Amino acid sequence: MVDIIRVQNLSKSFRVAKRKEGLKEAIKSIFSREYTTKQAVKDVSFSIKEGSIVGLLGPNGAGKSTTIKMLTGILSPSSGTVSCAGFNPFTQRKEYVRHIGALFGQKSQLWWDLPAIDAFTLAQHLYDIPRAEFLSRRDDLIKRLRVEEEVYRPVRNLSLGERMKCEFIMALLHRPKIVFLDEPTIGLDVFAKEHIREFILYAQKTFGTTFILTTHDMDDIDHLAQRVIIINHGTVIFDDSLSALRGQANMVKNVRLVTQTRLPSLRQKGVSSIARISPYEASMRLDTSILSLQEFITRMTQETVLIDLEVSRASVEEIIKQLYLS
Amino acid sequence: MKKWFVLERFMFSREVSRRLAYKFDFFFSLFTISILQIIIPLYVLLLYGVSDGFPGWSVGQALLLVSYISLGESISAVFFQGIIWNTVDNVKKGTMDTWLLAPMHPLAYFINRSVDVEDTGKIVTSAAMTGYALFLLEATILEIAFLLLYLIVPIVFFTTLAILASATSILFIDSYRIYEFVNLTSFLSKYPLSIYPALVQTLFFTLVPLAAIGVVPILLLYQSASWILLASALVVFVLCALSILWWNNTLKNYGSAGG
Ligand SMILES: Nc1ncnc2c1ncn2[C@@H]1O[C@H](COP(=O)(O)OP(=O)(O)OP(=O)(O)O)[C@@H](O)[C@H]1O
Ligand SMILES: [Mg+2]
Numbered sequence: 001m002v003d004i005i006r007v008q009n010l011s012k013s014f015r016v017a018k019r020k021e022g023l024k025e026a027i028k029s030i031f032s033r034e035y036t037t038k039q040a041v042k043d044v045s046f047s048i049k050e051g052s053i054v055g056l057l058g059p060n061g062a063g064k065s066t067t068i069k070m071l072t073g074i075l076s077p078s079s080g081t082v083s084c085a086g087f088n089p090f091t092q093r094k095e096y097v098r099h100i101g102a103l104f105g106q107k108s109q110l111w112w113d114l115p116a117i118d119a120f121t122l123a124q125h126l127y128d129i130p131r132a133e134f135l136s137r138r139d140d141l142i143k144r145l146r147v148e149e150e151v152y153r154p155v156r157n158l159s160l161g162e163r164m165k166c167e168f169i170m171a172l173l174h175r176p177k178i179v180f181l182d183e184p185t186i187g188l189d190v191f192a193k194e195h196i197r198e199f200i201l202y203a204q205k206t207f208g209t210t211f212i213l214t215t216h217d218m219d220d221i222d223h224l225a226q227r228v229i230i231i232n233h234g235t236v237i238f239d240d241s242l243s244a245l246r247g248q249a250n251m252v253k254n255v256r257l258v259t260q261t262r263l264p265s266l267r268q269k270g271v272s273s274i275a276r277i278s279p280y281e282a283s284m285r286l287d288t289s290i291l292s293l294q295e296f297i298t299r300m301t302q303e304t305v306l307i308d309l310e311v312s313r314a315s316v317e318e319i320i321k322q323l324y325l326s
Numbered sequence: 327m328k329k330w331f332v333l334e335r336f337m338f339s340r341e342v343s344r345r346l347a348y349k350f351d352f353f354f355s356l357f358t359i360s361i362l363q364i365i366i367p368l369y370v371l372l373l374y375g376v377s378d379g380f381p382g383w384s385v386g387q388a389l390l391l392v393s394y395i396s397l398g399e400s401i402s403a404v405f406f407q408g409i410i411w412n413t414v415d416n417v418k419k420g421t422m423d424t425w426l427l428a429p430m431h432p433l434a435y436f437i438n439r440s441v442d443v444e445d446t447g448k449i450v451t452s453a454a455m456t457g458y459a460l461f462l463l464e465a466t467i468l469e470i471a472f473l474l475l476y477l478i479v480p481i482v483f484f485t486t487l488a489i490l491a492s493a494t495s496i497l498f499i500d501s502y503r504i505y506e507f508v509n510l511t512s513f514l515s516k517y518p519l520s521i522y523p524a525l526v527q528t529l530f531f532t533l534v535p536l537a538a539i540g541v542v543p544i545l546l547l548y549q550s551a552s553w554i555l556l557a558s559a560l561v562v563f564v565l566c567a568l569s570i571l572w573w574n575n576t577l578k579n580y581g582s583a584g585g
Pocket of ligand 1: 015016039040058060065581582
């Protein structure tokens with residue numbers, strides 16, 4: 001399959017006016033304002049295959065939304081190149097945006113005072129969708145996302161989850177090739193999340209839509225993403241398949257020991273996050289790609305007698321946290 | 327272009343139904359806005375009632391001047407000037423992002439999204455006042471046709487101001503007050519030019535084409551001035567083109583908001 005998105009050495013820095021506290025400083029700033037540069041994205045490169053679902057992960061402030069904004073042509077990159085579906089998103093935005101859909105969890109595309117169904121008609125005009133075609137797509141989306149009744153109520157009166165489903169319909173009516181979802185499931189209950197996830201998978205399968213989504217919800221990643229890109233402090237720190245991430249999780253074990261004599265020193269290569277619960281009990285993380293379980297137990301039994309030993313697999317979430325911290 | 331009109335029509339009807347959700351508020355503001363629009367023409371009539379008015383200008387001409395400019399301004403207010411509030415508002419909240427996703431020239435789309443139905447009352451009032459002034463002047467069909475055609479100039483002028491204000495708010499985020507500048511300009515332009523010193527008059531025919539939006543057509547029709555004055559109308563179009571270029575350019579500096 002071909003790469004539909006290619007990002008090379010992408011960076012974005014913002015110029016931010018420094019504001020100090022207090023009125024005196026505010027007055028001073030009228031005459032001379034100090035600026036700092038905030039580098040939100042640094043030298044990011046990746047490419048994405050057509051028809052895939054990619055999860056963009058990272059802690060708050062990592063630069064996920066900024067990256068998405070550059071990929072959608074909203075922000076101009078400070079340096080580097082982006083090519084999406086053959087377009088340069090910023091300089092060819094007008095033609096480019098026809099082929100993409102976007103949903104920003106925090107920013108509504110609907111009208112607050114009007115029913116969502118009215119906003120859908122705007123999309124029909126905007127993308128020149130033939131009326132009959134539009135109606136059948138619209139009603140199909142409405143049925144799949146189970147908002148038959150809600151779309152006729154003013155958006156103001158909808159719950160967060162109901163509104164988000166409508167936003168989702170708005171972003172997909174024109175059958176975009178690429179869909180960017182910035183925190184699409186934020187604040188949704190399990191059912192709403194499920195409907196949206198089901199739909200994403202359906203669209204990928206039926207229309208070959210490519211999805212790029214940012215989320216803090218590991219369940220989203222678990223259900224959807226075939227590939228995971230993790231960003232921290234504006235740089236890519238992990239870029240591989242979800243199964244590779246899972247494999248990494250499988251390699252890492254959470255270990256808890258209880259010993260008969262005082263615990264020996266646990267500090268060694270492959271062992272991390274050591275927490276001593278008592279002189280006889282401790283928990284730790286063991287990276288079996290560095291130190292095998294067999295070897296670890298052998299070393300322990302040479303120095304003390306084990307009374308209890310618990311070994312469990314680390315969760316993907318724990319691995320990601322580890323990546324954020326490193 | 328066709329799409330712009332389709333969207334404009336759609337947005338207009340949406341906007342009416344949106345405002346009808348709060349019927350009382352809508353009709354009340356329609357009413358007050360259109361009443362307020364009569365104040366300046368009334369003032370002109372009053373002025374001519376108690377004094378000789380402006381030297382060299384008959385009451386019909388002075389009334390035509392203020393109503394004609396108001397007419398251009400109101401049309402611009404309904405269809406174009408809404409971009410001022412909308413950009414200030416959307417830039418601040420960062421929701422301008424979603425507007426940039428529309429497959430159109432962003433300024434054209436911003437204008438589509440900024441229809442202001444409330445000001446339609448203004449159009450009606452200023453059209454009526456213009457009609458009355460033309461009646462006083464015993465205008466011919468040809469003169470009326472010329473004035474209608476020339477209306478594009480004040481509309482473009484006020485739209486240019488709105489585009490400049492919108493661009494400024496993209497750059498500096500909270501620059502509401504720019505709108506007062508728009509108001510001041512329209513205020514200054516409503517006086518027969520003769521009250522200004524010669525230097526200012528020259529300026530108003532050239533670099534700051536305030537004369538072009540109302541004084542010029544009246545001088546041409548009723549005071550047989552030289553047709554060279556039409557050149558000042560060209561300045562309006564040049565300024566408009568420049569403001570659009572500048573507006574496009576500000577998008578490079580648009581930083582969105584975090585989130
Ligand atoms: N318009 C802006 N002006 C200045 N700085 C900004 C702007 N937008 C974002 N930033 C900064 O850039 C960094 C990256 O922000 P971004 O919104 O991309 O983070 P994120 O990964 O989406 O985080 P979150 O998970 O919290 O949404 C942050 O440190 C933020 O403070
Ligand atoms: Mg974000």
